[in-house]
Amino acid sequence: MPNIKHIISVSSSKYILGDTLKELKKLKDHSVDMVFSDPPYNLQLSKTLYRPDSTKVSGVNDEWDKFNNFQDYDIFTKSWLSEVKRILKPEGSIWVIGSYHNIYRIGYALQNLDFWILNDIIWRKTNPMPNFKGTRFTNAHETLIWAANSKCSKYTFNYQTMKKLNDNKQMRSDDWLINVCGGQERLKDTNNQKLHNTQKPEELLLRVILSSTKPGDVVLDPFFGTGTTGVICKKLGRKFIGIEKNANYIKEAKKRILKVKKVKLEKITLLNKKSSKKINISSIL
Numbered sequence: 001m002p003n004i005k006h007i008i009s010v011s012s013s014k015y016i017l018g019d020t021l022k023e024l025k026k027l028k029d030h031s032v033d034m035v036f037s038d039p040p041y042n043l044q045l046s047k048t049l050y051r052p053d054s055t056k057v058s059g060v061n062d063e064w065d066k067f068n069n070f071q072d073y074d075i076f077t078k079s080w081l082s083e084v085k086r087i088l089k090p091e092g093s094i095w096v097i098g099s100y101h102n103i104y105r106i107g108y109a110l111q112n113l114d115f116w117i118l119n120d121i122i123w124r125k126t127n128p129m130p131n132f133k134g135t136r137f138t139n140a141h142e143t144l145i146w147a148a149n150s151k152c153s154k155y156t157f158n159y160q161t162m163k164k165l166n167d168n169k170q171m172r173s174d175d176w177l178i179n180v181c182g183g184q185e186r187l188k189d190t191n192n193q194k195l196h197n198t199q200k201p202e203e204l205l206l207r208v209i210l211s212s213t214k215p216g217d218v219v220l221d222p223f224f225g226t227g228t229t230g231v232i233c234k235k236l237g238r239k240f241i242g243i244e245k246n247a248n249y250i251k252e253a254k255k256r257i258l259k260v261k262k263v264k265l266e267k268i269t270l271l272n273k274k275s276s277k278k279i280n281i282s283s284i285l
């Protein structure tokens with residue numbers, strides 16, 4: 001029986017349809033520069049939520065988000081994170097996004113696997129869903145943990161670029177103010193409904209990829225969804241590997257990424273140059 005382990009090396013971007021726990025095992029040791037991961041949240045939604053006018057709220061009640069209990073979720077988290085640790089270059093870094101439902105469990109697993117947490121960043125939503133029942137504060141943010149592969153990793157951080165995108169002031173971790181994905185950017189299905197419940201905004205991925213990778217780097221996304229990571233990688237001249245188990249999502253992600261054009265070289269050069277010229281983030285998207 002041939003050993004099919006670790007057969008895939010990366011020379012160009014790749015779409016992989018399948019279960020991430022199986023597919024990650026086929027990727028080579030130390031073959032990617034950065035990982036962006038937007039895993040299931042394990043929201044544990046049991047009841048339908050209604051607005052005050054009795055209309056139904058379209059929440060995240062997808063099958064892919066369902067786990068029997070916290071223990072199952074923790075086993076799942078440890079499995080994919082252990083593989084990612086093996087695949088990531090020693091100088092690489094990982095980003096994981098989550099909400100209060102899962103981010104603490106993920107942070108615990110990252111530290112147990114000897115990743116070295118660099119920042120926890122708040123994505124503050126400009127247009128969050130209200131708390132319809134008035135029983136809690138509005139849940140208005142998600143957290144991104146950014147961690148190096150180990151304590152001694154010489155990870156990439158494009159400090160000057162991020163400063164330039166922030167009115168020439170050091171970019172802070174506590175206030176990435178970005179809209180929830182909507183408008184033209186939001187993919188729709190044939191009934192003109194959201195194609196995916198948790199499509200992330202491109203600006204969020206732009207900040208992540210621009211700050212922590214170099215042109216030509218390979219970014220792995222083990223939960224690719226609609227391919228937002230791929231869109232930004234292509235715009236910025238990075239390669240990507242996207243793993244997704246839903247055939248429709250990956251098909252739509254391919255179509256979406258095919259239409260994307262690389263950002264003009266002059267713009268990227270301007271970003272990397274040490275000058276006091278300010279640049280607006282939206283001008284890159």
Ligand SMILES: C[S@@+](CC[C@H](N)C(=O)[O-])C[C@H]1O[C@@H](n2cnc3c(N)ncnc32)[C@H](O)[C@@H]1O
Pocket residue numbers: 018019020021038039040041064196198199200201222223224225226227228229243244245246249
């Ligand atoms: C939170 S969403 C990612 C959304 C994505 N960042 C975007 O912008 O569209 C998580 C995705 O992981 C996929 N998924 C969940 N479990 C998986 C597994 N075991 N293997 C592969 N994909 C999985 C789901 O189908 C879903 O599309």
